[in-house]
Amino acid sequence: MKKKLISLISTVLLVSSGFAAWAAGTPNSSIIHIALTAPITGDYAEYGNNFKHSVEMAIDEINANGGVLNKKFELSVGDSKGDPKESAMLAQKWTSDSTIVAQIGDFTSTCCMAAQPIYNRAGMIQLSPTASHTKFASGSKWSFSVYGSQYWEQPVMAALAVDKLKFKNMALLYINNDWGVDTQKSFKENFEKRGGKIVATESYFQGETDFNAVLTKLKEFKPDALFLATMYNDGALISKQREKMSWNLPVIGASALYSPQLIQLGGTAVNGIYSNVSFFAKDPDPRIQAYVSTFEKKFGNTPNFAAALAYDCVYILADAIKRAGSVDRNAVRDALASSKDFKGLAGSITFTAERNAIKTYKPVQVINGEFQLVE
């Protein structure tokens, strides 16, 4: 009986794996299959869903306009939950599927860098909308960052802090992961170069909710202002706990704070916070307004910077495929790397030799519960 069962199971397995191989191995000449890795659930779900909605929207538009090289785009989405392990597992999954031309994602630098060796080994484009670690894109010839890197973002914030806001002594608070360490280091370098002084630096780990102790400690150093290298959710919690301690001081932070959720979560505690953007939803540019209104109509919320960057990713990839004239992974990679002055929603994209897009960042501030450009 047992033997029969085993042989039955193995037959079923064999047949089904044969079917799977047949299904996966058949190159369908009329589609361009791409993969999206994003934190659809978990702490970064807001960003992940912005990715997903925007990528779907871009693909629908391209397909409605006849596609690229007479092929339609097809999308597979994987949820990395903001967990580097999951992101690496998805990379295994995508790279073992020979129909996939390129991968867009992931959201955090940490996740991207965990998956990077897998894409590198397999030779698949890893096009991240948002990874901004200074060592991400340079790590593999298959990795691209559309966001650019902290290397360009932080000089803007340091200039704002020193020249406009006249801060002399600042305290830093960062999330202890690849991105947080890199961001605060980059800000510190630029701030000190301009004559500022960092009087205290503290960190916390992902998932922390109690910021009373670190804030109490930072307060002792009496800084003029606080710099946050954190995501919007932690930024909001930190601000609320700071407000409760009645510690009032100016706060500036990385672009990851730019999200409508920061204001929803933080309420009055986030008023006055400075951040920066490469994409601003209230930009009067008609292309941006058209995108924002379509997105709002479809998904019921305002797209954030991550959404715009993901949207740009699809278009720049489509552009590269068109220029390459084929869906061969190598040809598309080379075409992507030579992208020049591509007009994206979040600024124009030209990749450096290290495959980081050079971007311009504009400072913004929360005023009366709304982000506004700083003149």
Add this chain to the structure above:
Amino acid sequence: MFLQQLINGIAQGSLFALIAISFSLVWGLLRMVNFAMGELYMLGAYAGWLVVMHVTPNLGVALFAGFMVGWIVGWLIEKVAFKAMRGVPHIASLVCTIGFSFFLKETASTLFGAETKSMPSYYSQTAFTIAEANISWLQVLMVAVAIIMMVLLQLLFYRTKVGLAVRAVALDYRTASLMGMKVDRVTSLAFSLSGALVGFVGVLAAIYYNAVNAGMGFVPAIKGFTAAVFGGITSIPGAILGGYLLGAIENLSVKFMSSGYRDFVSFLILIIFLLFRPNGILGKKTKL
């Protein structure tokens, strides 16, 4: 600022202490750990949040909702993971509670969405100021609640018939049942009570940190369990002491070292301490 950090530590310690009591309760009765404790905490917080956002801003009602949700889910976990699995190796129950932990967490994140929810502040005004250190009414309330809970539980266990029953079952459940005691009912009660307690703490924590999300229970549950072992898991006063000490050590280690070393320091102290006193501060020697 030493004092301020100590106050922060005591406030946080109250949360740890209450979670630690819940672990002690379950351990005392069944010699087992409920790994879904963090999720009971999270569900309590969601219950409180739902009440505050949609029903009434009354804090008392929110705390009661957290308590009740914890009670009901705690009861359910006992029925499935412990009662239905009595007689099979303990490890099955443990794995079952781990299963509950993931199940409840994923359910909450599907039902309510994965993003962090904002919880309004209560009693955040300063109650006292001692040497530049501010103590808010909420911090006072948290400490008071922890102490009141401890006193109530001590009274329940040592002054009532139900308490006597719980202690008898904890001592030897076979003999107790041979004596005609309703072991199942006692276990069920204690389990529900421990769930209710963490559900209640979840609401307090949500208010203290102004945030609710599906993953919020994991770290506090580990710390609460640690505090229980630190204080001596067989003793409720020990659990309280362990909670406060852990809170104080953590916050003071931020003061004296970098905040990145926060958990490093507290767990190092814990490991060294347990090497010398494996039963915890107030724990008695037990044969397992």
